[in-house]
Amino acid sequence: MDxxxxxxxxxxxxxxxxxxxxxxxxxxxxxxxxxxxDKARQLYFETKSSASVEFPYWYTRRWEELExxxxxxxxxxxxxxxxxxxxxxxxxxxxxVMGKTHHLRGSYPMxxxxxxxFMAQEDEMxxxxxxxxxxxxxKVTTMGQGGGNVTQSVGNVISLAGKFGLRxxxxxxxxxxxxxxxxxxxxxxxxxxxxxxxxxxxxxxxxRAVICMFDSGYTLPQGxxxxxxxxxxxxxxxxxKNICKEKLKQxxxxxxxxxxxxxxxxxxxxxxxxxxxxxxxxxxKLMASLEEDENNxxxxxxxxxxxxxxxxxxxxxxxxxxxxxxxxHIAVLNEDxxxxxxPGRLGQVLYPFWKRDMDKGLLTSERSLELLECMRMKFTExxxxxxxxxxxxxxxxxxFNNLCIGGLTKDGESSANELEMLILExxxxxDTPQPxxxxxxxxxxxxxxxxxxxxxxKIGTGYPAWVNNRVAIEFLLNNFNHEGLDLExxxxxxxxxxxxxxxxxxxxxxxxxxxHYIPGGSAPATSVGVHFIxxxxxxEAVLFNGLDKRTGRRVYSSHGYKLDSYDEVWNAFKxxxxxTVEVLTLTNNIQHDVWGKISxxxxxxxxxxxxxxxxxxxxNKGSRYNRTFNVExxxxxxxxxxLASIKKNVFEEKNFSMATLKTVILENFGYISASxxxxxxxxxxxxxxxxxxxxxxxKQCLDAPKYGNDNKYVDNIFKEWQxxxxxxxxxxxSLYDExxxxxxxxxxxxxxxxxxxxxxxxxxxxxxxxxDGSVSAYPGTxxxxxxxxxxxxxxxxxxxxxxxxxxxxxxxxxxxxxxxxFKFLEMIKSYLRRGGFHVQFNxxxxxxLKDAQIxxxxxxxxxxxxxxxxxxxxxxxxxxxxxVISRTEYAEF
Amino acid sequence: MxxxxxxxxxxxxxxxxxxxxxxxxxxxxxxACSDFEKATKCKHCIHFSTKDEFLGLCKxxxxxxxxxxxxxxxxxxxx
Numbered sequence: 001m002d003x004x005x006x007x008x009x010x011x012x013x014x015x016x017x018x019x020x021x022x023x024x025x026x027x028x029x030x031x032x033x034x035x036x037x038d039k040a041r042q043l044y045f046e047t048k049s050s051a052s053v054e055f056p057y058w059y060t061r062r063w064e065e066l067e068x069x070x071x072x073x074x075x076x077x078x079x080x081x082x083x084x085x086x087x088x089x090x091x092x093x094x095x096x097v098m099g100k101t102h103h104l105r106g107s108y109p110m111x112x113x114x115x116x117x118f119m120a121q122e123d124e125m126x127x128x129x130x131x132x133x134x135x136x137x138x139k140v141t142t143m144g145q146g147g148g149n150v151t152q153s154v155g156n157v158i159s160l161a162g163k164f165g166l167r168x169x170x171x172x173x174x175x176x177x178x179x180x181x182x183x184x185x186x187x188x189x190x191x192x193x194x195x196x197x198x199x200x201x202x203x204x205x206x207x208r209a210v211i212c213m214f215d216s217g218y219t220l221p222q223g224x225x226x227x228x229x230x231x232x233x234x235x236x237x238x239x240x241k242n243i244c245k246e247k248l249k250q251x252x253x254x255x256x257x258x259x260x261x262x263x264x265x266x267x268x269x270x271x272x273x274x275x276x277x278x279x280x281x282x283x284x285k286l287m288a289s290l291e292e293d294e295n296n297x298x299x300x301x302x303x304x305x306x307x308x309x310x311x312x313x314x315x316x317x318x319x320x321x322x323x324x325x326x327x328x329h330i331a332v333l334n335e336d337x338x339x340x341x342x343p344g345r346l347g348q349v350l351y352p353f354w355k356r357d358m359d360k361g362l363l364t365s366e367r368s369l370e371l372l373e374c375m376r377m378k379f380t381e382x383x384x385x386x387x388x389x390x391x392x393x394x395x396x397x398x399x400f401n402n403l404c405i406g407g408l409t410k411d412g413e414s415s416a417n418e419l420e421m422l423i424l425e426x427x428x429x430x431d432t433p434q435p436x437x438x439x440x441x442x443x444x445x446x447x448x449x450x451x452x453x454x455x456x457x458k459i460g461t462g463y464p465a466w467v468n469n470r471v472a473i474e475f476l477l478n479n480f481n482h483e484g485l486d487l488e489x490x491x492x493x494x495x496x497x498x499x500x501x502x503x504x505x506x507x508x509x510x511x512x513x514x515x516h517y518i519p520g521g522s523a524p525a526t527s528v529g530v531h532f533i534x535x536x537x538x539x540e541a542v543l544f545n546g547l548d549k550r551t552g553r554r555v556y557s558s559h560g561y562k563l564d565s566y567d568e569v570w571n572a573f574k575x576x577x578x579x580t581v582e583v584l585t586l587t588n589n590i591q592h593d594v595w596g597k598i599s600x601x602x603x604x605x606x607x608x609x610x611x612x613x614x615x616x617x618x619x620n621k622g623s624r625y626n627r628t629f630n631v632e633x634x635x636x637x638x639x640x641x642x643l644a645s646i647k648k649n650v651f652e653e654k655n656f657s658m659a660t661l662k663t664v665i666l667e668n669f670g671y672i673s674a675s676x677x678x679x680x681x682x683x684x685x686x687x688x689x690x691x692x693x694x695x696x697x698x699k700q701c702l703d704a705p706k707y708g709n710d711n712k713y714v715d716n717i718f719k720e721w722q723x724x725x726x727x728x729x730x731x732x733x734s735l736y737d738e739x740x741x742x743x744x745x746x747x748x749x750x751x752x753x754x755x756x757x758x759x760x761x762x763x764x765x766x767x768x769x770x771x772d773g774s775v776s777a778y779p780g781t782x783x784x785x786x787x788x789x790x791x792x793x794x795x796x797x798x799x800x801x802x803x804x805x806x807x808x809x810x811x812x813x814x815x816x817x818x819x820x821x822f823k824f825l826e827m828i829k830s831y832l833r834r835g836g837f838h839v840q841f842n843x844x845x846x847x848x849l850k851d852a853q854i855x856x857x858x859x860x861x862x863x864x865x866x867x868x869x870x871x872x873x874x875x876x877x878x879x880x881x882x883x884v885i886s887r888t889e890y891a892e893f
Numbered sequence: 894m895x896x897x898x899x900x901x902x903x904x905x906x907x908x909x910x911x912x913x914x915x916x917x918x919x920x921x922x923x924x925a926c927s928d929f930e931k932a933t934k935c936k937h938c939i940h941f942s943t944k945d946e947f948l949g950l951c952k953x954x955x956x957x958x959x960x961x962x963x964x965x966x967x968x969x970x971x972x
Contacts, residue, residue: 048906054962061955087962089903092916102962104905150907156922157907165907172947173958279965290901290913 014683014780015811015846017892025812025845030459033430036093037373041432043091043104045860049148049383049397050103051164053174055334056111058085060177063112072258072600072617076265079335079602080272088283090303092296095374096323097303098280099381100330105148107164107385110337112599114187114218115178117161117387147860147874149397161387163397186598187218190591197590199583205555206580209548210756211541213532213634213749217591219390221528221599222336222618224400224497225628226344226521228607229325230507233349233518236314241270243612251615259615262622266606273331273603274311281307318353318363322371325350326378329401332604339384340400340497340527343435344504345519347405347420352509352516354419365422372426379434389752396748396876398869399434404494406449407440407469410506410517412491414442416449424452428459433863433870437464438495440472441832454825457841458815462865465499465840468832472501474799479741480523480625492519498868499745499803499838500526503625505609522609522624524601526802528592529629529740530584534753535639536760536770538580542572543662550756563658566647573643574724581631581732581740588629589735595619596735621736629734630743630802633725634753635770637707637778640721641762644714645704649761655700665759665766669698674767680751680879681779681886685765702763708777710788715795722796742801744774746867751879769883772867773805775836779886786893790831798837805867806831809842809887827893840865842884849873849885897921900930935961939970 032038062081066074089102100106109115150157150165157165166174182188194200206212231240244267251259281304288300306323315321325346333341357363382399384391391397405420427437439453453464476490480503492504505522508515541548543563546556556579559572596619605617609624616622649655656664670691674680691698705714730739750770759766764778771778775793782789786808798804815824831839842865852859852873862873864884873881896902896910896919904910909920914928935941935951936959943949943959951957952968963969 043905046905048908050904050906053958057958057961085965087964091903091905092911102904103907155908167907167960169947169958169960173956173961176948176956275965287913 014886015889015891016783016785017890020811020813020845020847020889020891024847024851026848031429031431033373034370036095037370037377037430039093040091040374040377041430044377044381045147047104047148048150049105049107049164050101050150051160051166051385052101052103052106052108053166053170053177054085054087055082055101055108056177057173058082059112060180064180070261071597072261072265072602073268075600076268076602080268083272083276083331083334084279086276086279088280090280090284090287090300092287094303095299095319095371096326096378097284097307098277098327098330099378100334100383105381105383107383109160109174109178109385111178111181112185113221113337113595115181115185116187119175119178119182147872149875161385161391163391164383164385184598185218186221186591186595189598190217190594193594194587194590197583197586199579200587202556202579203583203587205548205553206583208553209537209541209551209555210753211534211537211555211580212530212584213534213753214390215591216528216531216588217595219386220337220339220384221592221595222341222525222601222604223338224340224500224502224527225523225525226342226494226496226502226504227329227332228505228507228520228522228609229328229349230509230518230520230609231607231612232324232328233315233321234507234509236310236312237270237274238312239314240606240612241267244270247615256615258620262605262611262615262617265602266612269602269606273327277307277311277327281311315353318350318357318368319371321350321353322375326375328603328607330382332607333382333384335603336599336601337384337386339386339398340402340500342400342402342404342494342496342502342521344494344521345404345407345415347403347417347423348415349518349520351417351419352511352514352518356511368419368422369426369429372422373430376426376430376432376434380432382434396866396869396871396880398871400497400869401435402438402495402497402868403435404438404440405453405464406442406445407493408442408444408491410488410491414444414446416445421449421452424456424464427461427463428456431459431461431863433872436462436498436868436870438467439464440469440494441466441828442469450825451821454821454828458821458824458843460812460843461863462840462842462870465838465868466828466832467495467838468798468836471799471835471837475501475802476503478799479627483625483627485625494519494521496521496526498747499805500743501802502526505624507609520609523626523628524608524618524623526628526630527632527743529588529734530581530631531588532632532634532749532753533577533580533584534634534749534757535577536635536642537753537757538576539573539639539642539760540665540758541576542569543658543665546576549666549758566651569646570643574728578728581728585732585734585740592619592735626736627734627738627741629736629738629740631729631732631740632743632745633774634746634749635757636721636744636774637771637776638760638762638764640707640714640718641704641778641781642760643717643721644706645701645761645763647717648704648713649700656697660697661761664694664697665761667694668759668766669701669763670694671765674765675755678878679882680754680767680769681882682765682768683780683886684882685768698763701761704762706762706778706781708782708789708792709784710791715792718792719796722800726800744801744803745805746770746772746774747869748866748877748880751877751883755879769879772883772887773807775804776807777888779883780888782888786827786890787830790834790836793831794834794836798835804837806836806839807842807865807867807887808839809844809846809889810893811845811889811891812843814890814892815843842887846885846889849881853881853885894925894929894931895922896925898932898934899925900932901928902932933962933964933969935959935963937972938963938966939972940968941972
């Protein structure tokens with residue numbers, strides 16, 4: 001252990017082209033929001049993620065009172081009671097108001113979904129509550145790293161899931177109500193029934209080995225989907241209640257009685273939302289009464305009037321419409337644990353209101369920009385309460401509200417509009433993580449619009465991501481045509497969550513006698529089904545004949561292959577992978593069925609075409625399109641690089657035997673484990689004293705062909721994997737009796753999944769993070785520049801999968817100025833024209849990231865692009881930070 | 894009493910908040926000023942009875958907790 005040397009002693013990161021030297025290069029352009037929003041952002045920076053028990057308390061109390069009631073009506077009453085009792089809070093200076101709870105970054109546990117993870121800590125949390133002393137806010141603000149995360153219990157605040165603070169006086173009641181859900185939550189009931197699936201035992205071992213990251217039915221049962229705001233914008237809340245009243249009359253007593261209960265549930269829910277909004281209107285009046293400044297007082301009174309109006313009526317103005325959109329967005333988020341609830345093509349949804357106000361002189365561009373900045377703050381304040389594994393290991397604290405711009409209209413023309421230009425501008429002046437932006441690239445989009453997108457990407461926000469409209473449409477037509485989706489409808493698509501292609505519909509919004517077809521989501525949650533299978537870990541199990549060598553547990557039965565040919569390795573991999581998908585599909589189908597019975601979606605169902613028309617909620621296939629379950633994977637590039645290394649080194653050149661490969665994997669090529677060094681990228685690992693024993697073999701593994709260099713040897717393996725994967729998903733059937741499809745995003749799972757995986761045959765070391773995304777090269781291995789990477793990435797048809805994901809890191813100097821912008825846009829176009837689905841960028845000097853890791857307090861506002869999302873650097877875990885630093889930085893192209 | 898117990902306390906997070914009257918930033922667990930007025934909480938309600946430090950009963954029936962905000966509770970009545 002005496003000769004601890006890093007693998008790359010001189011490089012703290014990987015780069016292509018001339019290594020940047022001199023001063024760290026900062027962003028090219030820096031814009032600022034309005035004074036009002038700047039103040040709001042400062043408040044946000046100083047605010048900690050906070051959980052409360054108010055909503056779950058009232059939900060549970062009402063639920064218990066209604067034992068014997070029809071389940072969906074019982075749930076509606078419980079939700080209504082929860083909404084009615086949210087303490088209203090109006091923060092000074094807000095133009096858009098209301099939040100999930102009374103805290104600025106508020107959220108709450110939902111024990112009806114899962115109570116297990118905080119019940120497991122019951123004793124510890126009780127102890128924390130009893131031992132709590134006098135709180136000091138200063139103690140927390142000096143934590144530094146972690147931004148808004150409450151990473152440990154302090155004073156009167158208890159840390160939950162390493163992120164959320166809960167007042168100690170609320171802990172006993174939380175545990176009291178959690179106990180009431182024991183054996184009744186979706187988690188517990190689902191667990192009871194999933195054990196009936198043959199192969200359940202293997203499923204448990206797959207989860208223990210972290211071959212699969214987590215179950216979806218009780219963790220994040222909704223999300224990765226696109227909101228549809230049509231009904232509230234067209235009818236207002238009272239108008240939707242009237243629709244329900246009419247429908248109730250039509251269906252009462254007739255067959256298919258579930259419709260009766262659904263309409264009743266929606267009606268009840270809307271009453272709850274009305275109380276919630278009116279409570280905030282009253283609070284705003286109180287704030288006005290305490291205000292001495294006449295302008296502020298008048299602003300409060302305007303807000304109160306607006307809320308009072310929107311509690312019943314459709315919006316009159318753009319400002320009204322934006323406020324109502326926000327209310328329904330958080331209403332959906334409050335009914336379930338949800339990540340990735342995307343506002344979709346909001347600039348096109350709101351355009352009719354905006355254009356009318358602008359034409360009438362009721363609104364200016366400056367005021368529009370300020371409102372959009374306020375909207376950005378509201379989305380950025382969102383938190384999703386979940387366990388540490390989910391909120392940290394998968395989400396990195398993000399909520400993935402993807403706002404899409406561009407794309408095509410119903411009749412195939414450019415959808416880009418002036419409001420979307422302002423949305424881009426607001427994303428630069430108020431550069432916060434939410435909502436993230438995706439530009440739906442199409443050849444028909446105007447150059448001015450694309451250049452505005454480039455201007456935004458260049459400043460280093462990580463957005464907009466650039467997404468291929470035509471590839472998405474091809475995917476949708478392939479997968480939803482049997483449900484009636486045609487080309488016109490396919491154009492209404494948008495991205496749900498970070499990068500999930502989601503089917504949409506055109507809804508006829510009538511405004512002053514003119515019909516405007518606005519796009520909105522019309523499919524339920526996606527990225528439900530099989531959540532993140534670690535491909536390198538499956539290959540590891542193949543090499544060790546079904547054993548997880550890290551834990552010593554048997555995951556799979558022996559595969560029976562001698563592994564004396566490449567084909568045998570590949571066949572064994574396919575068998576283990578198929579078994580994994582099969583058992584996870586069946587168990588997750590049960591979990592989601594239980595979710596639909598115990599905790600059905602009511603508000604989101606009401607919003608989604610055609611639930612309100614059919615009288616069926618999402619879990620009863622009320623949505624227009626229902627083929628949404630998928631199989632998500634992680635670590636694909638490390639799998640392919642490893643297969644290439646095995647093929648070349650073991651079977652073709654016979655540089656070493658399979659037995660030797662297994663030994664060097666167990667020996668971690670003579671390096672200390674990442675968990676011991678605390679560093680999770682390949683560039684900074686430390687050697688043991690016997691590393692020379694394995695040096696040659698390690699070099700042979702590192703020198704084997706690597707994906708991302710336009711190398712046919714490895715790209716053919718990549719293509720074979722992709723083609724097989726997309727096809728095999730169709731062998732499995734979702735709860736909604738539809739075949740699954742493939743989904744290729746890593747989110748943050750490449751960190752924790754890498755952490756439990758031994759060294760791999762591509763030379764990656766044990767415990768280090770996998771390559772991100774799905775078509776990003778492994779850091780430092782793409783040596784031939786971005787265009788070679790593009791060739792590798794497009795060696796298969798991207799429309800065969802729900803998505804693909806490519807991250808690039810570019811040094812700011814490469815794309816400086818107007819000439820740089822044109823060069824940058826041409827590079828993006830060249831990738832998308834080749835059929836690439838998605839590309840996104842970190843425009844950053846890697847040395848700045850390294851500095852931010854050492855001095856987080858100096859970089860509170862620094863954001864980076866991780867996978868399909870942008871996040872504050874200080875709120876990311878170290879596994880992901882190390883991976884982002886080590887990504888290849890392009891200093892020329 | 895502390896800021897967190899005051900009617901004019903606007904919590905931004907679990908540690909701190911803003912005074913609705915003065916707009917000053919204040920810490921939840923620091924002593925309130927002379928303008929303190931009791932917040933509408935279960936512990937001040939006529940229907941609430943205490944069981945222990947952290948739990949009690951609402952109308953002798955439902956378990957409740959003393960520090961719960963009751964500003965939206967239609968049955969709240971000052972004790």
